[in-house]
Each structure stands twice: as C-alpha cells, then as structure tokens.
Amino acid sequence: MFSFLKDVSREMRKVSWPKSNELTRYTIIVILTVVFVSIYFTVLDLGITQILERI
Structure with missing residues (x-):
C-alpha cells in the first residue's frame, strides 16, 4: 500500500498543472459549452414537442 502511495506521489510531481489564466480560460470554455448545449437541446x-402536439 505504501509503495503504491509513493508511486502516486512521484507521478503527481510529473504532472503539468495549468496556470491560473489557462485554468480560467478552460473553465469559461466549459461553462459556455454547457450553456450552448443546454440551450440547443431545450430548443x-x-x-x-410542438410537432408532436400538432399531429
């Protein structure tokens, strides 16, 4: 178990974490995408529903 946690810790140091401005940009892109897809599927x-009600 401890060997696994050591390996995880070692690998996490190798991760390239996004900078603050990149993180903000990615977050805005995700939020806008979710809003767009939500509006699309709502419409x-x-x-x-309108087509089925007319039938």
Whole structure:
C-alpha cells in the first residue's frame, strides 16, 4: 500500500498543472459549452414537442 502511495506521489510531481489564466480560460470554455448545449437541446425538445402536439 505504501509503495503504491509513493508511486502516486512521484507521478503527481510529473504532472503539468495549468496556470491560473489557462485554468480560467478552460473553465469559461466549459461553462459556455454547457450553456450552448443546454440551450440547443431545450430548443430541440420544444420543437419536437410542438410537432408532436400538432399531429
């Protein structure tokens, strides 16, 4: 168990962590993507609902 934790610690030191400005940029991109996809599927769902109600 301790050997595993040592290996994890050693590997985590090798990780290239994003800088603050990169992290902010990536976070904004993810939030905008989620908002866009949510709006897209909401409009798609409303459109399908309207079509099915007219049938």
